[in-house]
Each structure stands twice: as structure tokens, then as C-alpha cells.
Amino acid sequence: MLKSILREPLVHFLVLGGLLFATWTWLAPQESAGPQAEVITLDQARLDHLQTLWTAQWKRDPSPEDLKAIIDRHLRQEVFYREALSMGLDKDDDIIRTRLAQKMEAVSSDLSLLMQPPTEEQLRAFHAARPDLFTLPRAYAFRQVLYLPAEAGDEALEATLAALRVGGEVPPDRRGKLAMPTEWALTPAQALENAFGGGFAESLSELPVGTWSGPVRSGLGLHLVLVTENQPEHLAPFEEVRDFVARQYEYYTVLDAQEQMFRELLDRYEVRFEAEGVPEAVRQEYAHP
Amino acid sequence: MKRPNFLPLMGLGALLATTATGALAQATEADAPTNPLKEAYFGEQHVHTGVSMDAFIGGNRLTPDDAYRFAKGEEIMVNGSLHKIKRPLDFVAVTDHAEFMGEAYSLMTEGAPGYDDEIAVAFRTAPDLETALGLYGKYVLTPLAGGGEPHPSFFQGEEAIKTTWQKNYEATEKHYNPGTFTTIHAYEWTSAPGGANQHRNIFFRDTNVPDMPFSSNEGADPEMLWSWMQTQRDDGRKVFAIPHNSNESKGLLFAEASLTGVPIGQEYAETRASMEPLIEMMQVKGNSEVVPNFWPNDEFADFENAVSIQRFNGRAFVKENFVRYGLGRGIKYNADLGVNPFKYGFVGGTDSHNGTPSNVEEDNFAVGSHGYADQTAEIRSTSVLEGEMLISDVNPGALTAVWAESNTRGAIWDSMQAKETFATSGPRMKVRVFAGQGFAESYDSYDAMVTDGYAKGVPMGGDYTGTEAPQLLVWAMKDPIGPNLDRIQIIKGWYEDGEMKDRIYDVVASGDRLQADGSVTPVDAPINMETGEFDAEKGDPELMTVWTDPDWNPDVEAFYYARVLQLPTARWTLYDELREGVSYPEDVKRELVERAWASPIWHEVN
Incomplete structure (x- = not known):
């Protein structure tokens, strides 16, 4: 302790x-509790x-x-x-500086908590202004038939592919191979890569939509694939992600409020860099307009 | 704190993708998709956030809320670096230490009583590793080892503990999304009398939880914990415990007597069996299955054994530390007492103190797992995890998989209690085992195989009750983004003529490598030491067989568990060397054989 x-x-x-203090008192002795004493x-x-x-x-x-x-x-x-x-x-005491700065930052956060709930218009504007937050990744819907490398003879693959192309069923011994579903609803490319491995998701981008094709290699084996939908990266419609937009709006509003207060307060100061080695970009950022 | 974290939410693609694919509204448990043949759900059952005071001192300021976001695939600031896992998890239980939850309230909540206490300030502002470790030793390790006053001076009492537990509860509730992402109410009870690890994680099935966890400050003997758990059950709560780090238990986890010295009897055995269905096979601080010293015939025993643990706290390895011994001792107790106190299924975890659930990828260990102590390659290549082990002996941790009908709390908790689980050393391979009679040599489909497995046998975690030699239907598939599989082994343990015995059978191997005499030609598939890449050609993506015990005796107690081995891959130490330019001592491993352990199936004679 x-x-x-x-x-x-x-x-x-x-x-x-x-x-x-002791030194100072010794050097400059003063009257104690005199008439001007502090209270x-x-x-x-x-x-x-x-x-x-x-x-x-x-x-x-x-x-x-x-x-x-x-x-x-x-x-x-x-x-x-x-x-x-x-x-x-x-x-210039680090602890005191940090503590006071924290208190001041907390004040600006508290201000943002007093905010009114956002209006529909504000949310829509935020949704439109921040496509980086609300863009859905490329996704595919498809059916697949898996052959392990040891089973993947050219003849068997070609025969199955031909049968599937004329409306044939997925052969019973291929259903749920390796516990992998045949049908895949619209799934983001990265999630597909994690499920199949071996560059599978990347290969899907080159396949035609609506026709059985392949074989395509994955981390598991070779696949015949019917891509039913190839959905490019796109902005999620506002109606579908309204709650998510609201959460993000709240989060960024708090961050913005802090940043805004910082900028407003900063305007009261002129920052002079007398030290050497300050990058030019930083000098520019704090240059007074 | 009211303020948001330092960084904007990251990884929105992943989050949004989930949102857009149908989980817009808060889903209910009843709406979660179910599969009667069960799915393997991967997750974390052992992780600490900044709420655990040792983690806080080590630099962790993340909350359970952050941990759950990390588990869902979001990028989070971890010890000053942005970090994320490649694949989101299906479920998570945050297990903060109960012992210092009250302190966490004062440390983390600005304006709370105790926040400005000198020691609390020192904890928060520790500028470097050395200072942090000094504080860690003084205020965490020493009290945990039973040396002194368990609480530092800024502790505000019981109400502070309740407040923290409530905050953890709320984060756990907030992130539960049945069908997509399951969170489980849990905590760690941390007792290590005389440095002998007795730690256990406690799991509740639903929202019916006590208003305060039972910590080792209230009772440092597992029997006191179980007795508290019994009162919880009497009050209608559903709860079980999972012990971990038997490798650090100084032989006390699978002991001949209770902690108070009473030889283990029927009542103790029944209580323990009832309270503890599972054991943590592996985590950051080592794999507890076996070590080569005591199992010289197991050619794969030399795996993440964390041998440098023995240099600290007098934790020399004894055979009684290891899970395979425990399983054997358990069936011996069953023969003597009619009940098996160590009837454990398997889970894996990290015990990460970074608030980063299942951050288990060898090629993604950039931020380590213990705050300042291992946050960069430079530190990892030269340092010690204070009071524990060499960092080069640490591994990124293990993973739990649960075969459950749906991704909901009830389904996952129930399957854990039924031990239908397996642990992996990190990768997402899958393994199923059924013991019964009359299985086919092969099946037309996976569904047909599983259906037959349940119809004619019991799944992993169950009891084989047949009168003939058991057939084991075993199936495994590779991790899609990992290498192919090498083989599946069955480890059989039995108790005969007063002796505990065990034997390893290679039951199926890739290609034609399984010989008539039962041996396997080694797969020659080295990794690329220049890049860390594994051999993508050799091995098989799927292995399946039906194995019949050739030496079965109906009058002999036995257990069987499957171990699945994949081809060699690079260890995190090699990635550190290739990417960060550090170098580890010669004897540090750069390559490893990752694996999965399926929960045992038992044959009980009584």
C-alpha cells in the first residue's frame, strides 16, 4: 500500500x-490570521x-x-x-489537466442528451447523407450441388449439370452434402466466403444468373451452381432500416456535438506552433481562418 | 459513462446485412428457426471485459456491450488498435469475475463513490506495463491467492456489486437476438486456494438470475458454490457451472478428497455431477486434455501444453491435472460409488481479458489476449504473463460448438447441460458422434445419417446402454476456410482390475492411409514457412466411419470420445515473425495440428 x-x-x-510552501514561508514570513486573512x-x-x-x-x-x-x-x-x-x-499538471478536460467534454455530451428525438425528415436526410453507413454489400441467392474432390469426376459432373439444366432434381445423394444447404437465400459475399472458403464468393460474380453452371471450386470441393440473384452493392432503402438509421443518428449526433463544441471553443484561440517537427498537415488544420 | 466510446461503430456492413436479411424487428424465441436434426452453433463461454478488475488494470476499458458487438463481427478498439474477428459468433457468455464487480463500478463510472480514490485513480491511469503489473499483483493476484483483504479501499460494498451485475445483465439482454445471436447470463467464480486453480464459470438458462453473484469472497470452496447454486435451483433458477484450467489446479480438480479433506463420497459425487455437466478443455492458458509426460503413447499429446505454467505458483504438472485422467477417475468413482462426479462433456474458451470473445484465429492475434501484457509482437516475443507463464506459450484460445435445435438461450443451454457439445482449438470444424447398434456403413445424405444416428443411438454426451459392443458412428467436416482433415481418433478409457486404462484408436484417415494393423501413414503436408500457408491439396474435407469397439466387456466401465485432427497450420508465433519481424526462441513452436474434441459417451455398469 x-x-x-x-x-x-x-x-x-x-x-x-x-x-x-515551506521554503516560501521561510523566505517570506507573514503575519498569520491578520485582518486581511482569507475565510x-x-x-x-x-x-x-x-x-x-x-x-x-x-x-x-x-x-x-x-x-x-x-x-x-x-x-x-x-x-x-x-x-x-x-x-x-x-x-501544467497532467492529472489536473486531464481531469478538467474530461469534465468539460462530459458537459458537451450532456448537452447532446438534452436533444429532441429526431424527426422523420432528419433521419431521411441523415440516411441520404451517409451512404457509407447504410450500403449493403454485394449478395447472392443461389442453389448449389457439392462434389467432394474425390467424387468430382468430369463425367459425373457433366451428367448432373446437363440434367439440372433441363429441369432435373438435385440427386438425392447430393442433398445436404457436408451439411451444406442446397438453397441459399440472399447472403452477403463475405459471409459466403466464410461458409464455403477457397475463393467461392469471388467466383460467383462471374456466373450467369438463371442458368446452372460450374463447376466452381471452394474450400470444400466442386460445386454446380444456379445463381438466382446477383445483387450489387446498394444503399439499403430507408424504410427497411429505419431503426438502424435512428440508432446511428443518435450515435453520430453525440459525436458531432462534441466535435462541434470543440471547434467552437477552438475558434476562441489562436494556435501557434513554435515547436519544430510538427507535420504541415497539422499546422494547416489548426491555422486560424 | 454517458459518453459514447471513442470510435464510431465499425463493421456496419456485417450488422446491416443481418438487419436487412430479416431481423429488423427484435425477434422472439418462438420465431427462431428450428432444426430437429440440430445445427452446430459456435461461440464463446469464457471472456472478461473491463468489468473484471484484473482486465481493467491490464488496460481493458471495454464493456460487455463492446464485447457483444465484437462477437457480432464489428471492429472495436482493443488496447489502442482496431481489431475484429473474421467470422461473427452464434453465441456468447460474458464471464466477468464476480470478486471485484463492485470495484468495477467505482473504476468505470465517473462520479460514482470511489471513482476519485487514489488507488482507483492509479488503476485507471497506470501509464505502462510495469506499473499495471505492480498494481495487478498487489490488488488482484495476492488477494485471489488468499493472502489478504480481498477488497481495495475504494470498494463501496454490496450495492456496487449489484449495480455492476445489473449493468452486465442489461447489456446481455440488449444484444440477445433469438435465431441470430444468443447471449447468456454468466459470470466467473474465481477461487485459487494456495494457487491451486478451482475457477468455475456460472451459466443461467434465462432471465431468472439472482440480484448478486456468489463470489469466492463469500465462499472459496466449490462445495460452498454448489450449495449456493442449490439454493438458486430451489428458488426456480436454472444454473450450472463449468470448471476451467484443470492444468493449473495442482491436482485438486480431480482429487481424491474434497477441498476440506473429506474423501469423495456419494453425496459429493452426486452434487458435483448435477452442478457441472461440462469442463473447459482448452483456453489461452493451455490445453488440459493430456501432456506427453504422462501419456507417452499419444503422439498428438504435445499440443499447446503451456508447460511454462509450471514455473509459477508451484503449479508443477501432475497427471491428476488433466481431463483424460479426470474422465478415468470419474468412471472409477462410478464403479465404487455408483455415481460419477467427473462426467464431463467438453467446451473450449479463450479466457481473453481483452473483452474479445473467440478471438481465436492464429493469423489474427495482433492484439494478444491480456491487455498491456501481450499487446504487441515485440512484447509477446520477450515477455512473461506475470504470475502465469511465458507469452510464447500462450495460444489464442479455443472455441465451443453446441449441437442445438435453434440459436436460442433455452436450446443452447439445454444442449450444454446435455453435453451435446464439442470443443475445438479454434477452427470451425464440425464433428458428430452417435453410439448404438445397426448403423449403415454409408448414407445417401447427411440428413439420413443424422436421422439414423438419433434413431439407433445416443449422441455425444450420452450413455450407451446396449448389451453388445457399441458401434460408434463418427462424422467430421473441415473448417471451410481451413485445411482438410487428417484423421478421426476414438479415445477409449476403461476401469479394469483396479486400474484406469486408456487407448487411442485411429478409426478413419484421409486417402488410403489407415493400415490393416490400425496404424496410419503420416500425412506429409508441411506448411509454407515463408508465408504461413497450409497445404490445400492433401487430406479430406469430410471423414465418416462406423467403428465397433473390438475389446468390449459389458462389465467394465468405459468412456469414448472422438478427436478430429486437421492438417498442420501456422501458429501465431510464425505470423508474428513473418509480419512483425520479431523472433522467438528456437524451441517455440511455429506450426500446429488444430483439433476438435467431441464430448464423451459413457458405458456405465450400474
Whole structure:
């Protein structure tokens, strides 16, 4: 426990601050509690808050001795805190910077949560504006007949292909071969590649639609295939993905709100790069318009 | 936290494809497609998110929500790198440690009591591996080993545990889409008295779950866990447990006595058999089936044994650590007590502490599985997983497949309880086994074979009750994007004349390699060491046979399980060397024979 506390940056900070303070006091002794002394007020709300925190941690109400310790600790912290502020020790401290920046970011997120639910028009506009989010990948619907490599004699394949082309049934010994269905409803190309392997999905793009053809190689064997639909990549119709659009809208609105607040706040500043080695693209991005 | 994660949702193609193919509205269990012949559903039953405090300290900030999205194929920021799996999963159970769930609430929820505690801040802001490991050792490993106060000072009590459990519950509910993607309410009970691993994952069948999990802080003895589970069952809940890492159990998982020293008797055996239908065969920290030292006749025993585990915590390997021993000891108990406490079917998992379910692909291990500890090839090639093993001994983890009628919680949980499951070391090969009488040598179709299997036999996980030597109908198919299969083996164990014995039968091999004397000519199919590519020509995509036990004795207890071997493939270490330019020590393996283990079928004499 003690070791980890000694490694804690906050402790370094406090210790260093304490040393500085001691030095400063020694060099420039001051009157204590003079007429201009600052006031530290411990009001009821503050004390209640301290007691609540204590109770949450210790699972019981503080005794009078505990109360003394709570108040001692609070006043001690308050004094050091104020002195640290007046010495500017909060400046350029990584932990304090991070914490304050986080708080400010949280404020901008909270603002976006106050948003009204989106209207139908807003959702449609978002759907139209972000085809990257709502584009469906290329997909195929087809029937297939599988021959394992050891079974795939040219004659058998040709005979079956000829029979299928004139309306023949899938031979019984081919149905559900390797537990693979014969019929495949519209399925994205990547999912097909995962199910068949060996470049099967890529090969489907070259097959005619509506005619039995093949054989086509997969990770499993050779297939005769009837492609019934070859659906190119396309934007999903709004009506079919309305709920999904709404979820994405909400997600990106929150992100946008944060980004927008950042940009607005950034406008209040001029960023000067005095350091070397900053890429030109970054310089441009932060150049004031 | 109210804010969204750092990155936009990725992998929308996959998500949208699911949405567009008919799952627009939240599907109901009744609407899920069913197949009475059952489908193999692949998934994860052991994964930790940032809610597990050891994972959090290791750098994981992902939530169960993120883990489920990852499982559905979305790209997620993992330890600072975008990462995704090639194939979405069918089901997932997130199993965060119950022990520190309350701490997770304070660590992860801004503004929560304890959030600003010094130790909590240190946990969150640990800047590097060394600091993180120091914190990990101090606040996780030591308490877990039973050394001291189990909770760090920022722990806020029981209510914080309930809050976290509730949050996990909500994420699990949110992502359940019957017929497409199943989520299971679960957690890990993590007890390791004296460094002897007793860990178990706990699985609930439905939404009827307690408001707080039972952790090892409440009871570190498995018998206390089972007793709590019994009270859950008495209250109408359906629950079972799955132990893991028997390889780290110091012989205590398949012991002669309970943890309190009482020799195992009928009551203990009945309770354990009832509470624990399955065991985790393999995960990141090693394969627990067998090791060559104790099974010198098993030529495939040298597989992801994670031997460097023995350098830590006094976890030297003993024969009693391994699953094949446990199965044998189980039938011996059955002969002595009339009940088998170790009647285990098989599952596999990762135990990933990255919040990345089934991130099991050897050629996709770029971000490792334990946060800072193995996040880059450079670290992996030189480092140790603190308190556990060498990273070069780690594997990406294993996979569970469940033969179930539908992709729903009820169907998957029921098939797990019935042990109709198999584990794989990662690939998605499939295996079916039926034991019975009168099977045909071949079938016109797959459906005809399976129908006959159920009609004339029992599936994996069942009991063979015939009076003649059992016939085993075994079938396997390759992973479509992996290499072909080498062979199927039947491992038989039996108890005779006071001795536990086992033997491996090669029952079918690709090509004409199975000889009349039962031996198999090795398949000469090396990988390409320059690219990692496997041999795409040799082996068979499908293997099937009916095997009859040649040495059957109806008066002898026995178990049978199938092991399916595929052709060699490249190990993740080779991909690290080829892609990242690191080099591993000479004795580290670059090639492996991935495999599947089908749950056993038992012949019980009583």
C-alpha cells in the first residue's frame, strides 16, 4: 500500500508543493490570521457531503472522533489546495489537466442528451447523407450441388449439370452434402466466403444468373451452381432500416456535438506552433481562418 | 459513462446485412428457426471485459456491450488498435469475475463513490506495463491467492456489486437476438486456494438470475458454490457451472478428497455431477486434455501444453491435472460409488481479458489476449504473463460448438447441460458422434445419417446402454476456410482390475492411409514457412466411419470420445515473425495440428 502511494504522481505533487510552501514561508514570513486573512467557511451542505462520503466508505455513521478527523482533514486539504492554487501549482499538471478536460467534454455530451428525438425528415436526410453507413454489400441467392474432390469426376459432373439444366432434381445423394444447404437465400459475399472458403464468393460474380453452371471450386470441393440473384452493392432503402438509421443518428449526433463544441471553443484561440517537427498537415488544420 | 466510446461503430456492413436479411424487428424465441436434426452453433463461454478488475488494470476499458458487438463481427478498439474477428459468433457468455464487480463500478463510472480514490485513480491511469503489473499483483493476484483483504479501499460494498451485475445483465439482454445471436447470463467464480486453480464459470438458462453473484469472497470452496447454486435451483433458477484450467489446479480438480479433506463420497459425487455437466478443455492458458509426460503413447499429446505454467505458483504438472485422467477417475468413482462426479462433456474458451470473445484465429492475434501484457509482437516475443507463464506459450484460445435445435438461450443451454457439445482449438470444424447398434456403413445424405444416428443411438454426451459392443458412428467436416482433415481418433478409457486404462484408436484417415494393423501413414503436408500457408491439396474435407469397439466387456466401465485432427497450420508465433519481424526462441513452436474434441459417451455398469 505505502509503496504504491509513494509512486502516485498526486503524492509527488503534494510533497513537492509542501516543500515549496515551506521554503516560501521561510523566505517570506507573514503575519498569520491578520485582518486581511482569507475565510474558509464550512457550511452545512459541505459538512453533510463529507459525512455522506465517509459513510459510503465505512458503512456506518461517523462517531464524534471520526467527525473531528473528517473536519481536520477537510480543513487541511482546503488550506493546501488554496495555497497551491495561489502558487499556480495547478498549471501544467497532467492529472489536473486531464481531469478538467474530461469534465468539460462530459458537459458537451450532456448537452447532446438534452436533444429532441429526431424527426422523420432528419433521419431521411441523415440516411441520404451517409451512404457509407447504410450500403449493403454485394449478395447472392443461389442453389448449389457439392462434389467432394474425390467424387468430382468430369463425367459425373457433366451428367448432373446437363440434367439440372433441363429441369432435373438435385440427386438425392447430393442433398445436404457436408451439411451444406442446397438453397441459399440472399447472403452477403463475405459471409459466403466464410461458409464455403477457397475463393467461392469471388467466383460467383462471374456466373450467369438463371442458368446452372460450374463447376466452381471452394474450400470444400466442386460445386454446380444456379445463381438466382446477383445483387450489387446498394444503399439499403430507408424504410427497411429505419431503426438502424435512428440508432446511428443518435450515435453520430453525440459525436458531432462534441466535435462541434470543440471547434467552437477552438475558434476562441489562436494556435501557434513554435515547436519544430510538427507535420504541415497539422499546422494547416489548426491555422486560424 | 454517458459518453459514447471513442470510435464510431465499425463493421456496419456485417450488422446491416443481418438487419436487412430479416431481423429488423427484435425477434422472439418462438420465431427462431428450428432444426430437429440440430445445427452446430459456435461461440464463446469464457471472456472478461473491463468489468473484471484484473482486465481493467491490464488496460481493458471495454464493456460487455463492446464485447457483444465484437462477437457480432464489428471492429472495436482493443488496447489502442482496431481489431475484429473474421467470422461473427452464434453465441456468447460474458464471464466477468464476480470478486471485484463492485470495484468495477467505482473504476468505470465517473462520479460514482470511489471513482476519485487514489488507488482507483492509479488503476485507471497506470501509464505502462510495469506499473499495471505492480498494481495487478498487489490488488488482484495476492488477494485471489488468499493472502489478504480481498477488497481495495475504494470498494463501496454490496450495492456496487449489484449495480455492476445489473449493468452486465442489461447489456446481455440488449444484444440477445433469438435465431441470430444468443447471449447468456454468466459470470466467473474465481477461487485459487494456495494457487491451486478451482475457477468455475456460472451459466443461467434465462432471465431468472439472482440480484448478486456468489463470489469466492463469500465462499472459496466449490462445495460452498454448489450449495449456493442449490439454493438458486430451489428458488426456480436454472444454473450450472463449468470448471476451467484443470492444468493449473495442482491436482485438486480431480482429487481424491474434497477441498476440506473429506474423501469423495456419494453425496459429493452426486452434487458435483448435477452442478457441472461440462469442463473447459482448452483456453489461452493451455490445453488440459493430456501432456506427453504422462501419456507417452499419444503422439498428438504435445499440443499447446503451456508447460511454462509450471514455473509459477508451484503449479508443477501432475497427471491428476488433466481431463483424460479426470474422465478415468470419474468412471472409477462410478464403479465404487455408483455415481460419477467427473462426467464431463467438453467446451473450449479463450479466457481473453481483452473483452474479445473467440478471438481465436492464429493469423489474427495482433492484439494478444491480456491487455498491456501481450499487446504487441515485440512484447509477446520477450515477455512473461506475470504470475502465469511465458507469452510464447500462450495460444489464442479455443472455441465451443453446441449441437442445438435453434440459436436460442433455452436450446443452447439445454444442449450444454446435455453435453451435446464439442470443443475445438479454434477452427470451425464440425464433428458428430452417435453410439448404438445397426448403423449403415454409408448414407445417401447427411440428413439420413443424422436421422439414423438419433434413431439407433445416443449422441455425444450420452450413455450407451446396449448389451453388445457399441458401434460408434463418427462424422467430421473441415473448417471451410481451413485445411482438410487428417484423421478421426476414438479415445477409449476403461476401469479394469483396479486400474484406469486408456487407448487411442485411429478409426478413419484421409486417402488410403489407415493400415490393416490400425496404424496410419503420416500425412506429409508441411506448411509454407515463408508465408504461413497450409497445404490445400492433401487430406479430406469430410471423414465418416462406423467403428465397433473390438475389446468390449459389458462389465467394465468405459468412456469414448472422438478427436478430429486437421492438417498442420501456422501458429501465431510464425505470423508474428513473418509480419512483425520479431523472433522467438528456437524451441517455440511455429506450426500446429488444430483439433476438435467431441464430448464423451459413457458405458456405465450400474
